[in-house]
Amino acid sequence: MRFHVLTLFPEMVMDGLDTSIIGRAIKNEKIEIEAVNIRDYSKDKHKKVDDYPYGGGAGMVMQAEPVYLAYKAVEEKILERGGSKPRVLYMTPQGKVFHQRMAEEFAKEEDIIFLCGHYEGIDERVLEMIVTDNVSIGDYVLTGGELPAMVMIDSIARLVDGVLNNDDSAKYESFANNLLEYPQYTRPEEFMGMKVPAVLLSGDHKKVEQWREEESIKRTKERRPDLME
Ligand code: 6GU
Numbered sequence: 157m158r159f160h161v162l163t164l165f166p167e168m169v170m171d172g173l174d175t176s177i178i179g180r181a182i183k184n185e186k187i188e189i190e191a192v193n194i195r196d197y198s199k200d201k202h203k204k205v206d207d208y209p210y211g212g213g214a215g216m217v218m219q220a221e222p223v224y225l226a227y228k229a230v231e232e233k234i235l236e237r238g239g240s241k242p243r244v245l246y247m248t249p250q251g252k253v254f255h256q257r258m259a260e261e262f263a264k265e266e267d268i269i270f271l272c273g274h275y276e277g278i279d280e281r282v283l284e285m286i287v288t289d290n291v292s293i294g295d296y297v298l299t300g301g302e303l304p305a306m307v308m309i310d311s312i313a314r315l316v317d318g319v320l321n322n323d324d325s326a327k328y329e330s331f332a333n334n335l336l337e338y339p340q341y342t343r344p345e346e347f348m349g350m351k352v353p354a355v356l357l358s359g360d361h362k363k364v365e366q367w368r369e370e371e372s373i374k375r376t377k378e379r380r381p382d383l384m385e
Pocket of ligand 1: 291292293295
């Protein structure tokens with residue numbers, strides 16, 4: 157799977173994702189991530205990419221042309237390779253709030269383009285032309301779309317075949333059945349007087365499984381009762 161990120165801060169995106177499990181997946185060619193610098197597509201002599209908003213008001217607005225040209229360059233590459241017209245996800249607090257089900261849906265795509273805005277947003281005309289999905293990561297304000305894009309790429313990439321070592325590990329984690337994960341313990345058996353629950357040392361796999369399910373339900377009721385509905 158290929159992730160294409162249109163951004164004014166390509167190094168932020170690459171540095172943030174080129175580590176740990178996602179970094180390994182890139183090295184193992186399970187996924188590709190490219191960050192395209194929108195500024196490279198500015199035709200302005202000073203590489204300007206923003207301007208004052210029509211109608212007045214605070215802040216600057218990203219101009220349509222550099223965004224459009226950056227998008228076109230990526231789209232052309234995808235189509236030349238025989239891919240189909242990609243989904244374009246615009247990172248915006250005005251979008252649908254990202255969710256595990258959406259990650260699962262997006263993980264089926266061969267290519268996805270993430271469009272990251274800055275300042276007071278992007279000229280609406282180019283958004284109308286290229287965006288297929290408006291997506292948010294929650295009801296709070298961020299300074300740009302890079303962190304949301306990185307969050308979404310991480311959650312989508314880990315669902316791609318071969319990205320996680322253990323095929324099963326994806327299935328049994330939080331939200332798999334709308335339940336939170338059970339608590340985990342490792343050595344030593346006693347830490348500052350606190351013991352590991354005895355059932356986990358019993359060797360009785362059936363009992364362990366049952367305990368974990370109970371803990372998952374208890375934890376979900378306590379912490380995220382909204383998931384139980
Ligand atoms: Cl996706 N983008 C921006 N700029 N701010 C956000 C967001 C996205 N989701 C929550 N806040």
